[in-house]
Amino acid sequence: MLPALRDAGDDFAWAVWYAVWRVRDGEEPPGPAAAAERLDRFYAAIGAVPPLDEALGTLAGYLRGVETRPAAADALLRISEWALERGAGEPAIQCAEAAAALLPDSSRRALAAGRANRIMGEAARAAIHYERAMTMARMRRKWRSYVRAHLGLGHAKKALGDPAAARAHYYTAARAARSLSGEKWLAAQTRHDLMALASELGGFEEALTHARQALQWYPRHHARFPALAHDTGFLLVRMHLYAPALPLLQAVMRLPVPPQDQVIGWSTLARAAAGTGDAAAYQQAAENVLRRVGLFDLHAAAAFDNLAQGACLLALWKQAEQYASRSLEIAARGAPSDCRENASRALAHAREQRIPPHEPVVEARIAGPLLELARDMALALTVWRGATWKRKRQSGPERLGSV
Known part of the structure; x- marks a missing residue:
């Protein structure tokens, strides 16, 4: 954990490590330094990362016995979020899991631990935390958290190559969300996830139905609305409708797309640009992927697959082979089977120097509604304000964060 944080200074890196150690083990770590000396060093770290000064101060108070466990857990989650934004996987996971361990009955902290693991590509560990969050939420009748735990577990199962289990969790979340009065944004998330799964499995008509419902139910400025628009663009790409997909993407x-989502976003845009024959736009988007992919591995296999598919469409055979091989290398560590199959096909096309089929694969009866949906989403994006939108009473999606 220490090397990933040393850019912020040795004292800060040590302070985070020390806080996690004390929270997880409850005792002083081995070594000659006395507890008072360690606390002095902990206080010396305050100021190294100004946005986290309050969180470090809260943790210092907890280590001295004057702050509460919930306050300390939330301070650890703030550090975890800061680390996630920078692609520092191990400290993000360790801080989130320490927060969950500090309050083992809290579904919200378990959800945060699951999310940190999921974003950093640790799907199996994420599933453990989501299952615990689901159990705690059901016992305490925290139905928002219960829905979100099922959504998170669906994400984890999909990443582990079990789409049937993912679908079951998404539908359970959808049924539970419908019973929550005034929580359409949460029902929209379930439809969004069902749409993405159906798209990946080739159920284009089902995906269109879920996407339209999600568009109707998401609040105008919901943080995940751009992700829905991206996934609709990917649906168009999967159907070889590159021209309408490109402006939407x-x-x-x-x-301001979240850092962990930029890799997949730029790669989908690159693939759409290649489908329209725009080599310059493809190369520019591919460069954006390559600059970011080292920070976040969550979508790396799918991103390289997108780049390989795009390179094949442009007959860039050397690049296609390189990208497909990289996708397969990453996928061997646990990506979904469909990603491995797609990358294998792209690699075969590259080696045979054969442009893959790229004629539209869409039935006439859904082509019109799908293009209309894309236009509606592009229009909605023009007024989207996301994180800059502040309601009079903060509740719901902004307060709870993503899964």
């Missing part, structure tokens, strides 16, 4: 990537 360009609109998405002009927005």
Whole structure:
């Protein structure tokens, strides 16, 4: 954990490690330094990362016995979020799991631990935390958290190559969300996830139905709305409708997309650009992927697959082979089977120097509604304000965060 944080200074890295150690083990770590000396060093770290000064101060108070466990857990989650934004996987996971360990009955902290693991590609560990969050939420009748735990577990199962289990969790979340009065945003998330799964499995008509419902139910400025627009763009790409997909994806990537989602976003845009024959736009988007992919591995296999598919469409055979091989290398560590199959096909096309089929694969009866949906989403993106939108009473999605 220490090397990943040393850019912020040795004292800060040590302070985070020390806080996690004390929270997880409850005792002083081995070594000659006395507890008072360690606390002095802990206080010396305050100021190294100004946005986290309050969190470190809270943790210092907890270590001295004057702050509560919930306050300390939330301080650890703030550090975890900061680390996630920078792709520092181990400290993000360790801090989130320490927060969950500090309050083992809290579904919210278990959800945060699951999310940190999922974002950093640790699907099996994420599933453990989501299952615990689901159990705690059901016991305490925390139905928002219960729905979100099922969504998170669906994400984890999909990443582990079990789409049937993922679908079951998404539908359970959908049924539970419908019973929550005034929580359409949460029902929209369930439809969004069902749409993405159906798209990946080739159920384009089902995906269109879920996408339209999600568009109707998401609040105008919901943080995940750009992700829905991206996934709709990917649906168009999967159906070889590259021309309408490209402007929609360009609109998405002009927005402040979360760092962990930029890799997949730019790669989908690259693939759409290649489908329209725009080699310059493809190369620019591919460069954006390559600059970011080392920080976040969550979508790396799928991103390289997108780049390989795009390179094949442009007859860039050397690049296609390199990208497909990289996708397969990453996928061997646990990516979904469909990603491995797609990358294998792209590698075969590259080695045979054969452009893959790219004629539209869409039935006439859904082509019109799908293009209309893409236009509606592009229009909605023009007024989306996301994190800058502040309601009079903060509740719901902004307060709870993503899964």
